[in-house]
Amino acid sequence: MAFMEDSKIFKNQDILSSEYLPDMLPHRENQIKLLADNLEPANRGMKPQNTFVFGSSGIGKTAATKYVFRKFEDYSGIKTVYLNCWDYNTSLAVLAKLVSEFGFFVQRRGWAKDEVIERLIEALQKSKKSLLICLDEVDQLINKDQKLLYDLLRMNQYVKNPIGLIFISNNPHAFVNLEPRITSSLSLDEIEFKPYTLEEMKDILKERASNGFRSIEEGVVALASAHALNKHGDVRVGLECLMKAGRLAEQENSDKVLVEHVRKVLKDVKQVKPEILKEKINDTEKVIVGIVENKHRLSFDQLYDEYCESVDEPLTRRMFREYVNHLDEIKLIKIMQKKIGNSRIISKV
Ligand SMILES: Nc1ncnc2c1ncn2[C@@H]1O[C@H](COP(=O)(O)OP(=O)(O)OP(=O)(O)O)[C@@H](O)[C@H]1O
Ligand SMILES: [Mg+2]
Known part of the structure; x- marks a missing residue:
C-alpha cells in the first residue's frame, strides 16, 4: 500500500524508491x-x-x-x-x-x-x-x-x-x-546529461522527501545530498539514505526523520549501480567478480587459473578474456596498465 495511514514517518514510501517515476524532474x-x-x-x-x-x-x-x-x-x-x-x-x-x-x-x-x-x-x-x-x-x-x-x-x-x-x-x-x-x-x-551539483541534488531530494515523508528535521536532505555527491552523484544513493533513515526513525518510534538517523545509516549506503549490475551479469562473470573481490588484485593469468579451479567446465582463455573486458567496461573490475610478467593486473574497483 502506497499511502501509509498508520506510519508516523512515511506519507508515501514508494516515492522514495528509485523505481518511482516522479511527475516532476527538477533540473532536467x-x-x-x-x-x-x-x-x-x-x-x-x-x-x-x-x-x-x-x-x-x-x-x-x-x-x-x-x-x-x-x-x-x-x-x-x-x-x-x-x-x-x-x-x-x-x-x-x-x-x-x-x-x-x-x-x-x-x-x-x-x-x-x-x-x-x-x-x-x-x-x-x-x-x-x-x-x-x-x-x-x-x-x-x-x-x-x-x-x-x-x-x-x-x-x-x-x-x-x-x-x-x-x-x-x-x-x-x-x-x-x-x-x-x-x-x-x-x-x-x-x-x-551532466552530473547534478550539490544544490541541484538538494532540490531533487527535497521534492522527493516532501512527498515521501510526513515530517523531517532541517538538514536531513542536505546530508543525504552530500553523501550522494560523494558516491559519484547518483540520486539513487540519496534516495536510499532517505529511505533507510526513514525506516530507522520508524523503528525508534521517532516523530520525524532526524539528521541523526541519516548519519547512522550513511555507512550502509554504498554506490548503487554496481549492486544492480552484479545481479545482471552472467554466471561466469559472477565467478570472476567474486574472485577479484576476494583477492583485491591479481594478474590475468592468476585470475584465469583461479577461475579454472573454481568451475567444472572452464571457458577457453579467449572467451574468458572477453568477459573480463566486459566487466572492466561496466566498471565492476579494473584492468590496470601495470603488468606482472606479460599479464595485466586486474583489481577491485
Ligand atoms: N531530476 C530529477 N528529479 C527527480 N528524481 C530524479 C531526477 N534525476 C534522477 N532522479 C531519480 O534518480 C533515480 C535514478 O535516475 P535514473 O534511473 O534516471 O538514472 P540513470 O541516469 O538512468 O542512471 P543509470 O545510467 O545508472 O541507469 C530515479 O529514481 C530517478 O527518479
Ligand atoms: Mg538508466
Missing part, C-alpha cells in the same frame, strides 16, 4: 525539451530525430526518457516501447518484444527473425501511428548484435510513419565501433 527541463523536440515530428507522421542520451549513473537519463515517452503516449497516443538491453540483448529478443507489444503472441524460439520483422511491419502499417523505441543501456546490445539497428532502420522503407530511436548509455563512446554505414543512417543527435 532542458534535456526533456531537447528530447521532446527531437521526437515531435512523430506527431505529424514525420521522421523523428534519432537521439543518443549519455551520462554517468543515476542522473535521470532513464527517468527523463520515460517521462517524455509518457507524455507522448498521453497527449499524442503515440506508441512507445522502452527496453533495457540487459534484458533484451539480441535482435530477435528485441524484435519479438516489439511485436508482442502490438498484441501478437510470439514464441521466442519459434519464429525466424524475418517472420518477426514481417509481423512488426504489418502491425505498424495497421496502427497508422509512429513508434518510438528506447533502447536503454544500449552498449549491452551493440557489443553483441549490431544487426538490430540495421533491421530497424531498414523497416522504415516499408512503413508510412518512421520509427524513432532513443539510445541511452553511460558510455559516451558506445557507438564508436558501429559499422560506419549504420552510424550514418542513424544520424544521431546527442544529448549529454
Whole structure:
C-alpha cells in the first residue's frame, strides 16, 4: 500500500524508491525539451530525430526518457516501447518484444527473425501511428548484435510513419565501433546529461522527501545530498539514505526523520549501480567478480587459473578474456596498465 495511514514517518514510501517515476524532474527541463523536440515530428507522421542520451549513473537519463515517452503516449497516443538491453540483448529478443507489444503472441524460439520483422511491419502499417523505441543501456546490445539497428532502420522503407530511436548509455563512446554505414543512417543527435551539483541534488531530494515523508528535521536532505555527491552523484544513493533513515526513525518510534538517523545509516549506503549490475551479469562473470573481490588484485593469468579451479567446465582463455573486458567496461573490475610478467593486473574497483 502506497499511502501509509498508520506510519508516523512515511506519507508515501514508494516515492522514495528509485523505481518511482516522479511527475516532476527538477533540473532536467532542458534535456526533456531537447528530447521532446527531437521526437515531435512523430506527431505529424514525420521522421523523428534519432537521439543518443549519455551520462554517468543515476542522473535521470532513464527517468527523463520515460517521462517524455509518457507524455507522448498521453497527449499524442503515440506508441512507445522502452527496453533495457540487459534484458533484451539480441535482435530477435528485441524484435519479438516489439511485436508482442502490438498484441501478437510470439514464441521466442519459434519464429525466424524475418517472420518477426514481417509481423512488426504489418502491425505498424495497421496502427497508422509512429513508434518510438528506447533502447536503454544500449552498449549491452551493440557489443553483441549490431544487426538490430540495421533491421530497424531498414523497416522504415516499408512503413508510412518512421520509427524513432532513443539510445541511452553511460558510455559516451558506445557507438564508436558501429559499422560506419549504420552510424550514418542513424544520424544521431546527442544529448549529454551532466552530473547534478550539490544544490541541484538538494532540490531533487527535497521534492522527493516532501512527498515521501510526513515530517523531517532541517538538514536531513542536505546530508543525504552530500553523501550522494560523494558516491559519484547518483540520486539513487540519496534516495536510499532517505529511505533507510526513514525506516530507522520508524523503528525508534521517532516523530520525524532526524539528521541523526541519516548519519547512522550513511555507512550502509554504498554506490548503487554496481549492486544492480552484479545481479545482471552472467554466471561466469559472477565467478570472476567474486574472485577479484576476494583477492583485491591479481594478474590475468592468476585470475584465469583461479577461475579454472573454481568451475567444472572452464571457458577457453579467449572467451574468458572477453568477459573480463566486459566487466572492466561496466566498471565492476579494473584492468590496470601495470603488468606482472606479460599479464595485466586486474583489481577491485
Ligand atoms: N531530476 C530529477 N528529479 C527527480 N528524481 C530524479 C531526477 N534525476 C534522477 N532522479 C531519480 O534518480 C533515480 C535514478 O535516475 P535514473 O534511473 O534516471 O538514472 P540513470 O541516469 O538512468 O542512471 P543509470 O545510467 O545508472 O541507469 C530515479 O529514481 C530517478 O527518479
Ligand atoms: Mg538508466
